[in-house]
Amino acid sequence: MLRIDFKRVLVAVLALVAAGTVNAQGARPAVKTPRIYVMDGGVLASETARYRLTDADVQEVSISVASFLIVHPKGVLMWDAGAVADHERGGDVGFDQRLVRRDGAERFVKLGKTLTSQLAAAGYKPSDVTHLALSHYHWDHTADANLFAGAQWLVQKVEHDAMFSADPPGGSRPETFSALKNAKTTLITTPDYDVFGDGTVVIKQAPGHTEGHSVLYVKLANTGGVLLSGDLYHYPAERTLHRLPTFEVSESQTEKSRATIETFLTQSHAQLWIQHDLANHRKLKKSPEFYD
Numbered sequence: 001m002l003r004i005d006f007k008r009v010l011v012a013v014l015a016l017v018a019a020g021t022v023n024a025q026g027a028r029p030a031v032k033t034p035r036i037y038v039m040d041g042g043v044l045a046s047e048t049a050r051y052r053l054t055d056a057d058v059q060e061v062s063i064s065v066a067s068f069l070i071v072h073p074k075g076v077l078m079w080d081a082g083a084v085a086d087h088e089r090g091g092d093v094g095f096d097q098r099l100v101r102r103d104g105a106e107r108f109v110k111l112g113k114t115l116t117s118q119l120a121a122a123g124y125k126p127s128d129v130t131h132l133a134l135s136h137y138h139w140d141h142t143a144d145a146n147l148f149a150g151a152q153w154l155v156q157k158v159e160h161d162a163m164f165s166a167d168p169p170g171g172s173r174p175e176t177f178s179a180l181k182n183a184k185t186t187l188i189t190t191p192d193y194d195v196f197g198d199g200t201v202v203i204k205q206a207p208g209h210t211e212g213h214s215v216l217y218v219k220l221a222n223t224g225g226v227l228l229s230g231d232l233y234h235y236p237a238e239r240t241l242h243r244l245p246t247f248e249v250s251e252s253q254t255e256k257s258r259a260t261i262e263t264f265l266t267q268s269h270a271q272l273w274i275q276h277d278l279a280n281h282r283k284l285k286k287s288p289e290f291y292d
C-alpha cells in the first residue's frame, strides 16, 4: 500500500522554498548560479551637446533604455525600471511617447515592449522580484519602480534623502517611485553592498551624476564579470574622450567615481555594459534569453 508521509513532503517543500528553487507562487526556474536577463526599455531621443560631445563623436545619437533582471539562487533583483511605465503607455512598440520631467523639460521615447511582458517571457511577475535597486533617481531609470514596492528596496541613503526631500530633483518624476516610500528599505552607506552575501551581485557607489548614483557588478559563471554602468557613462565616447555630462550633481565626484570604477574593471577583468549605449544594447541578448 502506498503511503504518503505528508510531514516529510512538507519538510522537503519547505527546504526547496528556503533554497529559492520555488517561490510562493509556484515553480520558477531553478538557478545554481546568477543570470542576467536584459530588458529593452525603448530608444530615447538625445542631444550629444548635453554630454559635451558632437554627433561626429558618437555612433548613434539616440540612446537605449535598459533594465536588468538578476536571478540569483537566493533571490531576484530588478536593476533599474525603465523610462515609460507600462500603465502610462500611449501606444504599442514604436510609439513616440512624450514625457515631462519634474523641471518641465520634455523627453521622447520610442517604446519597446512592456517591462511586464519581458519579465513574463523570462518566467517572472513583478511580485516575484525580491529586491529592487535603481542606479539613480532620474526619470529614465524609475518609470516602473512602483511595480516593485513589495520588494526590498536597496538604496544609497543620500539618494533616498534626495528622492524624498521637500523639493525632489528636476530630472526625476517623483510619481514613478512614490510607492517606494513605504517599501521595506535598506539604506546603503558603504562603498560596496553585497546583495546576496556571496560576492556575485554587488552594488557599488559611484556618486556624482546624482548624490547616490551607483553601478552593479554581477559575477557570472560562464560570461565572467559584468558591470552595469548606470549613467557613469552614456556614450562610449565619454569614456574615450574623457567628457562629462553638463548636468552632474558633482563633476569632481563623477571624475573620482569613474577613476575608481575603471580601476575595478581592470582588476576584476569585468566587461562594462554602458546601459545607454544603443549600439551595444542592440547586440545584447534580450529576455527570455539570458547571460549566465
Ligand SMILES: [Zn+2]
Binding pocket: 138, 140, 141, 231, 276
Ligand atoms: Zn539615464
